[in-house]
Amino acid sequence: MFRTRVLVLGAGIIGAACARELAGAGLAVTVLDRDRPGSATTAHGEGNVLVSDKGPGPELELAKLSRKLWPHTLAELGETRASTVEWDPKGGIVVATTEQGARELAAFAGRQRAAGVVAEELDAGQLAAAEPQLTPGVTAAFHYPQDAQVQPVAAATGLLSAALEAGATLRTGCRVLGGHTEGGRLTGVRTTEGVLGADAVVNAAGPWAGELSALLGAPVEVRPRRGEVLVTTPMPPTVFHKVYDAGYVGAVGSASAQLRTSAVVESTKAGTILLGSSRRQAGFDAGLRVDVLSAIAANALRLFPGLGAATVMRAYGGFRPYVPDHLPIIGADPRQPRLWHVTGHEGAGIGLAVGTARLLRELLLGEPTTIDPGPFRVGRAGVMVEGDT
Structure with missing residues (x-):
């Protein structure tokens, strides 16, 4: 044996x-x-x-x-292997688009700062400089420089x-x-x-x-929780951070088995833009739903209206290990x-x-x-x- x-x-x-x-x-x-x-x-x-x-x-x-x-860890992998991982410490920007959302986001960021997270409030000018194509209808924004991305x-x-x-x-x-x-x-x-x-x-x-x-x-x-993502064709520089609406935090923490969506938009080093996100409990049903993909696209357009001209080249979904x-x-x-x-x-x-x-x-x-x-x-x-x- x-x-x-x-x-x-x-x-x-x-x-x-x-x-x-x-x-x-x-x-x-x-x-x-x-x-x-x-x-x-x-x-x-x-x-x-x-x-x-x-x-x-x-x-x-x-x-x-x-x-x-x-x-x-990446340094220990060696330069050649680490380069394929596409480590990108680009930071994240979390935004609110309502007055109530702004108050809740500010309070949440304050609690995070007390726990050792770097959360920097951005005024309108700073936000426009960081994300020029983001909707001006933002009531609050916080920059999280510790956020990163890998392939x-x-x-x-x-x-x-x-x-x-x-x-x-x-x-x-x-x-x-x-x-x-x-x-x-x-x-x-x-x-x-x-x-x-x-x-x-x-x-x-x-x-x-x-x-x-x-x-x-x-x-x-442990149960599967389904999520879907849309991917655009490669585009000129459009989104420079991981940008998402503060409602994403609530969707992540929701115990509901029903569909929850929120706006999450970010680019990759290849120039494509990823649009999310969704969460729903559907067992191991791997089918893509048009209503879910439509909701994801609509949420993304509310943050970045210019993406209306983008071409979506594919959609994919996967299962995530959910614990109550x-x-x-x-x-x-x-x-x-x-x-x-x-x-x-x-x-x-x-x-x-x-x-x-x-x-x-x-x-x-x-x-x-x-x-x-x-x-x-x-x-x-x-x-x-x-x-x-």
């Missing part, structure tokens, strides 16, 4: 980051994916590395840690390549069928390629982590020794990946943790599916 020290289930950006961190610590790591690395949720994201959308609390602390680690698949590939160079191994096209136990303890997984033994099994399956955890005998409450309390799950499962979960990041997984991986390594190796892991624990209320022990 094949055996490794750590078996990471999932080769998206979370799994890739964890594999790199653990292999770099000298552990024998095997990464397993049923498809190709980075081909699911990671490939359908915008690549955001954000602090602007998180209020004070544990997720913001994880975001701050990740934002601190990303430049160091998500390239970032995941770079992290995974670094893990392989550090000694990790990769198995693709291999599906997990269930847990393998000896003496009542989890000692690996049963797969379509046989039993793979491990001292620790890491569930990094993103939106499929709920299904996978059930197969492993310790279900956690909107916090990632990071840590050991109290019901199943040797099982660890790193999932539930919803749409923030790209940005939170390297901080999550650092916290997992510290927990797995019994090291002092950089931030408090308690809020992310598996055993918190609402995470473990009731009726399972």
